[in-house]
Amino acid sequence: MDATVIIIGAGFAGLQAVKALCGRSSLRILLIDKNPYTVMLPVLPDVAAGFMEESLSRYPVARLVNGTVALITETVRSISLAGKKVTTDNNVYRYDYLIITSGSTPSPPKLPDGLPRYFGQLGSLDDAIRIQRQFHAYLKNTPHPHLLCAGTGYTGIELAVCLKARSIELGKETAVTMVDPAKQILPFLNLSERTYVAGFLASLDFTVLTGVSVSSADAAGATLSNGRVVPAPFLLWSSGSSFSIPSISDSVEQTGDGRIAVDRFLQVKGHRDVFAAGDACAFFGDGKTPLRKAVHYACGSGRRAGANCCRLIKGKPLLPFSPFDAGWVLPLHECGVGRLFNRITLKGTLPLRLHYFMCGVRNHGANRLKTALVAVTLLKRKKAA
Numbered sequence: 001m002d003a004t005v006i007i008i009g010a011g012f013a014g015l016q017a018v019k020a021l022c023g024r025s026s027l028r029i030l031l032i033d034k035n036p037y038t039v040m041l042p043v044l045p046d047v048a049a050g051f052m053e054e055s056l057s058r059y060p061v062a063r064l065v066n067g068t069v070a071l072i073t074e075t076v077r078s079i080s081l082a083g084k085k086v087t088t089d090n091n092v093y094r095y096d097y098l099i100i101t102s103g104s105t106p107s108p109p110k111l112p113d114g115l116p117r118y119f120g121q122l123g124s125l126d127d128a129i130r131i132q133r134q135f136h137a138y139l140k141n142t143p144h145p146h147l148l149c150a151g152t153g154y155t156g157i158e159l160a161v162c163l164k165a166r167s168i169e170l171g172k173e174t175a176v177t178m179v180d181p182a183k184q185i186l187p188f189l190n191l192s193e194r195t196y197v198a199g200f201l202a203s204l205d206f207t208v209l210t211g212v213s214v215s216s217a218d219a220a221g222a223t224l225s226n227g228r229v230v231p232a233p234f235l236l237w238s239s240g241s242s243f244s245i246p247s248i249s250d251s252v253e254q255t256g257d258g259r260i261a262v263d264r265f266l267q268v269k270g271h272r273d274v275f276a277a278g279d280a281c282a283f284f285g286d287g288k289t290p291l292r293k294a295v296h297y298a299c300g301s302g303r304r305a306g307a308n309c310c311r312l313i314k315g316k317p318l319l320p321f322s323p324f325d326a327g328w329v330l331p332l333h334e335c336g337v338g339r340l341f342n343r344i345t346l347k348g349t350l351p352l353r354l355h356y357f358m359c360g361v362r363n364h365g366a367n368r369l370k371t372a373l374v375a376v377t378l379l380k381r382k383k384a385a
Contacts, residue, residue, distance in 0.1 A: 003313055004028040006086055006095040008076050008245070010038050010061045012295055012362070013278025013302030014101035018065055020306025027313070029068060030093060032086065034075040036061060039125045042295065042359050043371065045155070048120070048128040049162035050136070051333075056371050058125055059364040076102065078247035081271050097313065099305050100245075100260065100268070100276040104293070107240035107257075109150070113218040118142075118234040122159055123241075131236075135163055138234045145174040148222055148233035150214045152178050152185040154330060156238030157197070163236075164204055165333045176204070179212040179224060180239075186330075188292070193337050196347050200332055213239075243280070255282045255290055265318040266305045275309055277301035283321060295362060296326045329355040349378065 005021060007014050010033035021029055037058040046052035061071055074088035079098070086093045106123040109115065118138040120131040139145055145167065149160045160176055167174035178185075178201075185208060186194055201208055213225045214235070221231040243258030253261035253269050259282035261269050266281065268274040278298035282290035291297055304321045311318055329338035329351045338351035346354070353375040360372020 002026045003096040004030065004094065005097045005099065005309060006030045006032060006093060007099045007101060007306075008032050008079075008086065009101035009103055009278070009280065010035070010071075011041070011101060011103050011278060012298040013103075013280070013305070014099075015061075015064060016299050016302030017099050017101055017275075017277060017306030017309070018069055020303050021310060022066055022068060027068070028070070030070050030072055030095075031061070031065060032072045032074060032076055032088065032093070033061065034073065035125075036071070036073045037125075038064065038364070040359060040363050040367070040371070042355070042362075044122055044125065044128040045158040045162045045331075047125070048122060048131040048135075048159060049166040050132050051162065051166070052374070054125065054129060056363070056367050057128070059367055064364060076245050078249060079245060081248065081250040081252070081268075081274060083249070084273070096273065097309050098274045099302075099309060100274065100280045101278045101298075101302055101305070102244045103279040104241040104258065105244040106237065107242045109214075109217075109237045109239070111214065111217050113216040116217050116222060116233060116235050117219050119237070120234065121237045122155055131159075131163075135166070135234060139167055139170055139172045139174070142232060142234075144232075145172060146230055146233045147174055147176045147236065148214070148230050149176070149178045149236040149238060150180075151236075151238035151240070152180040152182070152208065152210070153238060154186075156236065157185070157201070158331060159236060159238065160206070161201075161204070161333045163234075164206075175207075177207045177209065177230060177233075179209045179214060181213040181225075182210060184210055189337075190345070193339075193345060193347075196337050197330065197332070200335065241279075259290060261290075264320040265308050266301060266321050267308070267318075272312070275305040277305040283323070285323070291323055292328075294326075294328060295358075297323055299362075300324065329358075331355045352378065 040057045043057050047057050078087045106121045149156050215225045216223045241257050260276045262276050262281045266275045279293045308318045325342040327340045327342050336352035338346045357375040363371045
């Protein structure tokens with residue numbers, strides 16, 4: 001074999017990179033992921049609240065790759081770009097070419113007094129299952145439940161809305177407070193879209209505090225930066241993200257949230273044999289801010305990174321990544337808000353249906369149809385016990 005290519009991460013970007021590389025029998029392709037399954041990340045808030053079966057959010061990676069790909073289910077601990085090696089919990093793997101598609105992970109809270117008894121952070125399927133179990137126990141054991149969410153981004157709002165809906169379904173009135181040190185929620189939305197989301201949250205009796213953060217928390221409660229104390233909350237931490245691999249032993253340019261800066265060919269700057277794609281990379285294009293994290297960008301960049309890796313091996317000119325903006329949707333359990341092709345604003349159930357339909361399109365096997373059908377059934381879909 002004339003080259004070994006390691007791909008770290010079997011998510012949207014990683015699987016597209018694999019597809020682009022497959023078919024070259026002379027390549028030794030190693031796909032490393034800590035799980036033997038790939039995860040449909042956009043439905044994790046539904047799984048965490050018990051509105052969607054866990055089985056619909058995962059699919060075995062082995063069924064998605066052919067025999068030319070070696071699937072290694074180990075956790076990557078470090079990368080040495082100079083040494084051209086990837087170190088996991090158990091082994092060291094050497095590569096000729098590397099594609100980093102490891103995604104991102106939630107930033108851990110730094111609170112001086114520890115954490116309350118009930119705490120959740122959503123970054124993986126295991127997290128979603130843990131939140132579902134913990135929130136059910138919290139509602140059962142707490143006379144006056146209070147959901148406190150640190151962070152008012154996509155994930156925080158989506159998850160808080162889903163858990164509020166779950167508490168209503170279980171007949172347990174739950175107060176919800178969301179805090180964010182930023183001056184406003186969802187700053188990338190226009191005024192009309194932001195007003196729609198704020199109005200929907202108000203209809204659920206959410207208290208949204210901007211310019212406020214969680215200062216400390218312990219078993220008794222949480223103290224906010226404005227001096228308010230929230231007794232015995234279920235604390236959701238959805239504030240920031242970081243690079244998912246603990247250590248890169250060589251100097252690379254990274255953004256504040258840990259994403260690795262890449263050039264227009266998705267090569268890591270200063271390392272022509274290393275590519276990055278999906279949520280692991282910061283692609284600036286011609287702008288001053290990196291491309292936002294989105295499934296369609298992850299798929300497109302993963303596909304281009306894999307194709308350019310092939311072209312580099314063959315000695316062909318690399319092709320620039322030209323991202324196509326298909327738009328975005330913020331699902332709110334009963335409704336949603338979004339922008340089609342980042343131009344046409346959608347509100348109500350239409351963007352929510354579009355969200356589940358696209359989750360179905362991006363899913364795999366029998367999960368594809370079952371997930372897409374949620375776009376039709378919406379609130380009539382079977383709720384988990």
